[in-house]
Amino acid sequence: ITGSAIMSDSKCVRLTGPLREQLLNSVDTVLFDCDGVLWKGNRVIPGAPEVINTLRRSGKRVLFVTNNPTKTRDMCLEKLTKMGFKASKEDIFGTAYCTALFLKNVAKVKGKVYLIGDKAVSEELKTEGITFTGPGPDPVHGGLNDWVKMPLDPDVKAVVVGFDEHFSFMKLAKAIAYLKDPECLFVATNPDNRLPLEGGKYLPDTGCFVQAVETAAQRKPHMIGKPSRFIFDCILSKHDLDPARTVMVGDRLDTDILLGFNCSLNTILTLTGLTSLEEAKSYQKSNCPSKRSMVPDYYVNSITDLLHHSLYN
């Protein structure tokens, strides 16, 4: 009875056998998160390239959707290719690229961007013809009286916050000085709090810098990355696809799976990354609507489970 009671809840089901065939037949497009799904750091998930390449051969459109703002599309393509994934630049949607698209096509920014970010966002902004100032070291100098008189660039019409290893008090102070003008746009590449590393270690991620600027500016940014639907709108602007015939595969509930929920996609959690099955199941049992919106439709131990087992024997 317990078993059937659990199975009667139709979410967070292991994707295997006929269910897998049924799902794969019902979708045309498979969106893959990258880190924790295709690779972990610089180590490929065993069998992952064969999954991607087989899906493509069987006629599926495969796209890569990553919140990592420190890689351009070219950098992602290089990594995918080196690891044996068949891909082309048009298949890749990273937040550096999508931030540039947002500024150019949606916000239509007339002026310069003050950028708290690194080379990747800089490159993608350049490619889209958007001018900017900010990247690189900007260590604190002087004291209160100097900070008050800090020179500002009158052409700046937007502040973009991404991952910036040179984040500093001066950058934070400049960002809030620009954001004091309600007409100045506030954009964040992605909300990820921390980057998980091997051995249970973490590094600070973009979300820390975004929170610091939000706290000082008392404003909320336009968020580009997952779970914001803007990154999916970017995909829709470049590919003609049907959300009902699309599945999002990812390792994070609060970005990948929630994006799927927000955009009415099918969702698959893969357990090779950040999230354990226990965590997903605890969200499923929760009464909290925001947690329940992060429960995947299906889960797999690894994306190799997406293919018929015999392929690997």
Added chain:
Amino acid sequence: ITGSAIMSDSKCVRLTGPLREQLLNSVDTVLFDCDGVLWKGNRVIPGAPEVINTLRRSGKRVLFVTNNPTKTRDMCLEKLTKMGFKASKEDIFGTAYCTALFLKNVAKVKGKVYLIGDKAVSEELKTEGITFTGPGPDPVHGGLNDWVKMPLDPDVKAVVVGFDEHFSFMKLAKAIAYLKDPECLFVATNPDNRLPLEGGKYLPDTGCFVQAVETAAQRKPHMIGKPSRFIFDCILSKHDLDPARTVMVGDRLDTDILLGFNCSLNTILTLTGLTSLEEAKSYQKSNCPSKRSMVPDYYVNSITDLLHHSLYN
């Protein structure tokens, strides 16, 4: 009818005439916030020193309670004295000092502190005999592979976050590496988001750094400053006072007035600082319990209204 309806709500009442005499007779101790109350930056509020000195002469205990973590008690005393306020070191409770008291007397930290903070917190920690590492510039160097292998001090048993103009990615990364150990204590000096300056400008304040560390560490700190009652517990540990016969005077609803609410003190909002009467009244009309807890009992245009007008003619 409208007028009497407003007056029937017994909070946020202008403190004047017999009401002022009644309140002052009912209290022994007056707690004053400093910036926005006694001075604005380096400019004294006209008449403020006379108010403090007259209250003292009439037998009141006057204490200074400030969230500013960039001043030691000695530095506060120097500023007070220079501006004409009669004060002694024992009357001053700043968050640099109270953080040191917390670590020593409450948390009883056995080991070193990793400090994101400046000279003032360093000085107060030294005075209380607490060892620490961290202050000063720590610019980013190397890349991901170096950050992963970042050397940590095994003696660190607490992370303290205050105002630090040298805040950097390395400091953030070290803080979360220490905080990965649930036994490592996490303490923040004060939650203030931004420092208001003349001309409607702002500078980033301690709260930005605290939020960045919270976001990366996924932990909440012990908060020392207002509105946390710890700063009031510090006062209680040094002075024998009765909350019911104490009044807190401040210019911020979310720190000064909320501290009063949290510690069952009488509260007076002064309008020389950050908060307008309209803002306080809008909190009073709100249905939100957290906003209503920030409504002051009384307000004055300036603390000079605390004394009988004739004193100033």
